[in-house]
Amino acid sequence: MDNRITFDEIFEQNRQRINYQIHKLNIRDPHQEFFQEGLVAMWNAYETYQPDKGPMATYFNYMIRNRLIDCIRKETRQTETEHRSNQEQKTQLTTGNYHRHQSETIYPLVNEYHFPLKDPSLWNHLKSRLTDNQWKWVQYHIIEDKPYKDIAKAENTTVDAVKSWGKQVKKKLKDPQFRKTIQWDDTV
Numbered sequence: 001m002d003n004r005i006t007f008d009e010i011f012e013q014n015r016q017r018i019n020y021q022i023h024k025l026n027i028r029d030p031h032q033e034f035f036q037e038g039l040v041a042m043w044n045a046y047e048t049y050q051p052d053k054g055p056m057a058t059y060f061n062y063m064i065r066n067r068l069i070d071c072i073r074k075e076t077r078q079t080e081t082e083h084r085s086n087q088e089q090k091t092q093l094t095t096g097n098y099h100r101h102q103s104e105t106i107y108p109l110v111n112e113y114h115f116p117l118k119d120p121s122l123w124n125h126l127k128s129r130l131t132d133n134q135w136k137w138v139q140y141h142i143i144e145d146k147p148y149k150d151i152a153k154a155e156n157t158t159v160d161a162v163k164s165w166g167k168q169v170k171k172k173l174k175d176p177q178f179r180k181t182i183q184w185d186d187t188v
Contacts, residue, residue, distance in 0.1 A: 007046050014042060014060055021064045027072065034068055041067035125182040130169065137165035 018038035027034050045063035049056055127135050133155075140151040141162075148166075152159045172178045 007043060010046055011039070011042065014057075017057075017060055018042065018064055021061070021068055025065070025068055025072070027068065034071060037067055037071045038064045122182065122184060126184075129172070129178070129182055131165075133161075133165045134169045134172075137162060137169055141166060 018035055021038060022029055022034050029035055041064045042060055044067075045056075045060050049059055053059070126138065130138065136155060137151070140146045140154070141148070146154075148159045148162045151162045155162070
């Protein structure tokens with residue numbers, strides 16, 4: 001015969017432990033989501049409790065608190081991921097490298113820096129002042145209008161690496177001294 005107390009009895013005796021841990025961790029729980037997580041933690045503690053390891057109350061507190069902390073971390077990561085995703089999307093919609101039509105379709109601007117595409121001397125000067133990877137970015141992204149993902153695949157690298165090449169080129173192109181060096185006439 002099993003002398004264990006039923007979980008219903010344990011729950012009635014210990015439900016305030018969950019509320020206490022929620023309060024102690026300063027968790028706002030209007031939809032009782034954290035309470036439910038605490039309840040699951042209490043159930044797991046009830047199922048895995050070994051009397052020879054210590055008091056049940058201490059084990060409950062430990063399990064409930066750690067489960068709630070894990071939930072907070074998970075929620076924080078999810079919020080940060082959503083925020084980064086929203087920022088990325090916002091950047092893509094508002095950057096000067098794109099323009100919109102009334103249909104809300106977004107098209108990349110091929111000629112970001114208003115390069116005279118048919119001026120071979122400009123391209124030769126520019127190529128001589130860039131690293132191989134920076135030139136690949138110009139060739140693929142500016143001249144051929146390829147997306148970063150396709151460039152990364154073609155060059156067997158990451159999208160972040162391709163973006164880095166582009167940032168380096170853009171930084172150089174913003175420098176008036178560099179533009180003068182490559183004989184880029186801003187009035188064109």
